[in-house]
Amino acid sequence: MSVVVGVVVFPGSNCEHDAAEALEAAGATPRLVWHTETSLRGVDAVILPGGFAHGDYLRPGALARFSPIMNAVGSFAASGGPVVGICNGFQVLTEARLLPGALQKNSGLTFVCRDAEIQIESDRCVLSGGIAVGTRLRIPINHFEGNYICDEHTLAELESEGRIVARYVVNPNGSVASIAGIANASGNVVGLMPHPERAVNPLTGSTDGLTMLRALVRSCAARVG
Amino acid sequence: MIFEVLVEVRLRRGIADPQGATIEKALGMLGFADVSNVRAGKSYRFGVQAAGAEEARLAAEDLCRRLLTNPVIEESVITVETPAPHPDRSAGDPTVAGAGLDSRS
Numbered sequence: 592m593s594v595v596v597g598v599v600v601f602p603g604s605n606c607e608h609d610a611a612e613a614l615e616a617a618g619a620t621p622r623l624v625w626h627t628e629t630s631l632r633g634v635d636a637v638i639l640p641g642g643f644a645h646g647d648y649l650r651p652g653a654l655a656r657f658s659p660i661m662n663a664v665g666s667f668a669a670s671g672g673p674v675v676g677i678c679n680g681f682q683v684l685t686e687a688r689l690l691p692g693a694l695q696k697n698s699g700l701t702f703v704c705r706d707a708e709i710q711i712e713s714d715r716c717v718l719s720g721g722i723a724v725g726t727r728l729r730i731p732i733n734h735f736e737g738n739y740i741c742d743e744h745t746l747a748e749l750e751s752e753g754r755i756v757a758r759y760v761v762n763p764n765g766s767v768a769s770i771a772g773i774a775n776a777s778g779n780v781v782g783l784m785p786h787p788e789r790a791v792n793p794l795t796g797s798t799d800g801l802t803m804l805r806a807l808v809r810s811c812a813a814r815v816g
Numbered sequence: 817m818i819f820e821v822l823v824e825v826r827l828r829r830g831i832a833d834p835q836g837a838t839i840e841k842a843l844g845m846l847g848f849a850d851v852s853n854v855r856a857g858k859s860y861r862f863g864v865q866a867a868g869a870e871e872a873r874l875a876a877e878d879l880c881r882r883l884l885t886n887p888v889i890e891e892s893v894i895t896v897e898t899p900a901p902h903p904d905r906s907a908g909d910p911t912v913a914g915a916g917l918d919s920r921s
Contacts, residue, residue, distance in 0.1 A: 650886055686886065693888040695827075700834045740831065740889060765832070 594811040597624040597634035599664070599680075601644035601655050606677065606788060610640045613788035617804035619811070626658035635811040636673035636717070637664055639680025641733070641786060651694065651736050652682035661687055673717040673810055674780045678734055681772070681782030690775060690782045691749075692741030697734070698765025706796065707732040707785055708760040709771045713753040716774035717810040718781045718803050728799035730785035732763060737784040739766040739773070749773055756781055818863040819872035822895040823884055826857030831889050860884060869896050 596619045600607045611621035622634060626644075631637060644655035655661070661683075668674045668689055676684040684690045697703060711719050711726045741749070746767060749755050756772040764784075772783035787800030827833045835856035843851045866872035873896045880892045 649883070653883065653886070685888075691888075693886050695831070695889055696834055698832065698834055700838060742888075765834075 594619045594635045594808050594815070595622055595633060596620070596807070596811070597622050597631055597637045599624050599626060599637060599639050599660055601626045601642070601658060601683075603644045603646050604640050604642035604679070606641035606679075606786065609786075610638050610677070610788040613791040613800060613804055614638070614808075616791045617801055617808050619804075619808045624660060626655070626660045629659050629663055631660075631663045631667050631672070634667075635815055636675070636807060637667060639664070639674070639676040639683050640788070641678035641680060644679055644683060647679070650682075650686065651679060652684075652686035655679075655683045656687040665689065668775075668780050671777065671779050671814070673807060673814070675718055675807060676780075676782040677786055677788065678737070678784055681784055682736065684780065684782045689780050690773060691745045692739055692773070694736050694784070695738045695740055696736050697738050697763075702735045703737070703763045704733045705731070705763075707763055707771070709757040709785055710760055711757055712755045713774070715753050716756050716778035716781050718772070718774075718783065718787075718807050719756050720806050720810045720813075722802060722806055726802075727760065728757075728802060729790065729797040730787055730800055730803075731789045731797075732785045733789075734764070734784055737766065738764045739770040739784070741767065752776060754778075756783065757785075817867070818865050818899060819869055820897045820899065821862055821864050821872060821876045822897070823860045823862075823876060823880055824857055824893045824895075825859070825880075825885050825890050826855050826892075827889055828891050864896075869898050872896050 596614050598607045598610045598621055600623050614621040682694050685693050706729050709728055711722050754774045756774050758769040759771050762769040774781045787803040790797040790800030833855055836854040840854035864872040864875050876894045885892045
């Protein structure tokens with residue numbers, strides 16, 4: 592039986608169908624989960640997709656944190672369940688304090704929308720397990736508030752504990768230490784600004800996103816046994 | 817009593833503020849060479865039903881911490897205004913009318 596991955600849909604999410612298609616391509620069964628649902632029973636992993644949850648009003652992710660499903664996401668994460676936030680989903684995870692730091696406006700005040708080269712820095716999380724450290728992947732970025740920031744103590748912790756999942760080869764947005772993605776201490780909660788779900792078909796330029804999504808599917812399979 | 821609360825949210829000192837920097841640059845080009853330290857932010861205004869100004873301020877501090885600011889990068893300045901008595905109404909305490917109570921969080 593294939594791994595089931597829940598994709599949370601907030602009002603204003605816009606990458607949920609891309610994520611679902613990409614998950615199928617990676618060998619998983621996607622299941623869309625509306626944000627007012629309160630249970631994640633039956634899913635082996637959760638993706639918070641990109642978009643503008645709740646219109647990004649107040650701050651990106653600030654209101655999505657209060658959607659009913661987020662309680663279930665918090666419990667699922669606490670029990671070791673794989674949770675991946677992509678782009679706006681990453682912003683939601685920082686606002687929900689499931690990941691440290693914050694994402695602020697890009698340093699050049701420019702909305703960036705292009706392919707970015709990222710380098711895998713750690714294979715100790717659910718999105719990079721089995722990918723050799725140093726591997727470079729070409730994945731699209733598409734954001735205005737992707738400039739990752741945290742205090743020095745947190746940065747030192749992220750560095751020393753191998754929780755920086757990927758860095759940009761060329762920093763597109765001013766992120767501290769060129770961070771493109773980070774994980775929590777257990778490696779089961781991951782936030783990533785680039786969109787792996789948009790790089791799964793040669794027609795759109797790259798299939799490198801599949802490398803990461805397959806890692807997620809593998810880590811679910813290993814966890815479920 | 818309903819207290820009017822003004823919350824100004826801005827980036828913490830030391831956090832780069834590209835919006836403020838861009839505005840400052842534009843002001844320089846317009847000839848306002850003496851303007852410096854421009855910081856961009858947001859402000860919110862709302863009423864709080866409370867017994868006194870201090871209670872209203874505590875409520876505002878709590879909601880700032882939990883929703884209006886992201887403490888990782890932002891700070892807020894809260895101003896609580898004691899409601900001025902409406903000319904058409906007899907309610908209200910004229911001795912404290914217009915008194916402001918500021919706090920930072």
